[in-house]
Amino acid sequence: MLAAAILALLGGLSGCASSSSTSSASASDRPGEAGGGSTGDGASAACPATADLTEAPKRVVTLDAGAAAFLIALGLGDRIVGTAAPEFKDDFSGAMRKKLDALPVLSDKVANKESVIAARPDLVTGISRYELGTFDGTPTEKQLKENGIAAMVACDTAEGLSTNIDATYRYITRLAEVFRVQAKGKALIADMQREVTALTASARKGPDAVPVLSLSAAPTGGTGINTSGGSSHANGVITLAGGRNVAASTLGDFATLSAEEATRSNPKVILAVTGFSRQSGRQLVDAIKSSPLLADTDAVKNGRVVAIPQSILLSPSVLGVRAVRTVAEAVEDAS
Structure with missing residues (x-):
């Protein structure tokens, strides 16, 4: 699958990062962009x-x-x-x-x-x-x-x-x-x-926005938890919906958090991003809820782990409205 190929190349939103993966790729690091002159809109x-x-x-x-x-x-x-x-x-x-x-x-x-x-x-x-x-x-x-x-x-x-x-x-x-x-x-x-x-008419903004973490696999230990960075399409969806991506400060498509950072950021909503494995949405949600690394987060304690397809969260889609709606409803429930 295309999704799996991109995940393998970039680290995706998987539960564990390699020991050398400490931050998301910058614009010059991303595949296909080395030396590319920007036009100002990506x-x-x-x-x-x-x-x-x-x-x-x-x-x-x-x-x-x-x-x-x-x-x-x-x-x-x-x-x-x-x-x-x-x-x-x-x-x-x-x-x-x-x-x-x-x-x-x-x-x-x-x-x-x-x-x-x-x-x-x-x-x-x-x-x-x-x-x-x-x-x-x-x-x-x-x-x-x-x-x-x-x-x-x-x-x-x-x-x-x-x-x-x-x-x-x-x-x-x-x-x-x-x-x-x-x-x-x-x-x-x-x-x-x-x-x-x-x-999004009543969506929360700035410091009032609800902290959100996106994951495509349940973290199982290791040196980091990969998630969406601040320049990602997912960050735009989360922000529009009244959420605050807990990894937004790391610009790029992807970011890596330590288990301690993920717990300290205390997301109230976790987006279980489907499409990167054979797990169903229900299976991925259950795996994330069962992860000891996330057990102390409000999202897990209150059962606010929501499945969302990667094809509508991570990239432009005709179903972009559905992505915003899914996140907005989860954020509203956590407010």
Whole structure:
């Protein structure tokens, strides 16, 4: 799975960090970003945030089913000639799920360069910069360009502290521009923003915000507990929902806390981030509640450990409103 691949590469939100992992990666440390000049919104030389095309793409390969969902939501599903990482569709239902199920699957895991190029797309797009060239066999922007294929991804990591899900809106805007469907893009964004505003109207801010910790595995000891950093998309969701990420001071996608720091931060809510293992949401929640390292936290003592899919918390998603709602409800319950 794409999620598992990213987790293995970056340490993810797993329960234990290696002895050399003491902080989250800085912008220059992140895969694919070394030497990349930033555009100010998370984009860099290795994170193509838009594609320069003379006409709207007719054939598109999505690097994950999450990106495919954005295209379908914009009425562009008929342009998709294949997708990788189909597990991202697992969080959808109804008509959207049926449309995602009908897409040709080029790879059950991360995209394979050969199969992507063989599909003859005009455009390749995905919801994470890590999908281009980070893993062995995945296409780089340069390789795609050499084959006459444009590339663009959602550059979702903020330069500083992430406090919203604007990366989602930027990705929609750029897709709509590339496909010349700007009105549909604006309508989709307006719908999402309207729902988010209603959910967060009374959200706590600043020192009143509820401390939140996100984990994709129950900590079992070792030198650290990996969680989402302050520049992550998850930090934006948590902040919007009235929470305060206990690791927000460490800028980057990921951060590492010692067991003592995690206990001292005393999260009132723990987000059990699913999709990184075969554990169900219920199993992950139970494992986190059973961890001795978290037994003294308010979240565990009061049973406020909530499952949330990684595909909607850690990256831009059509289901971004659902992510905000899930966290907002947990935060409100803990207030």
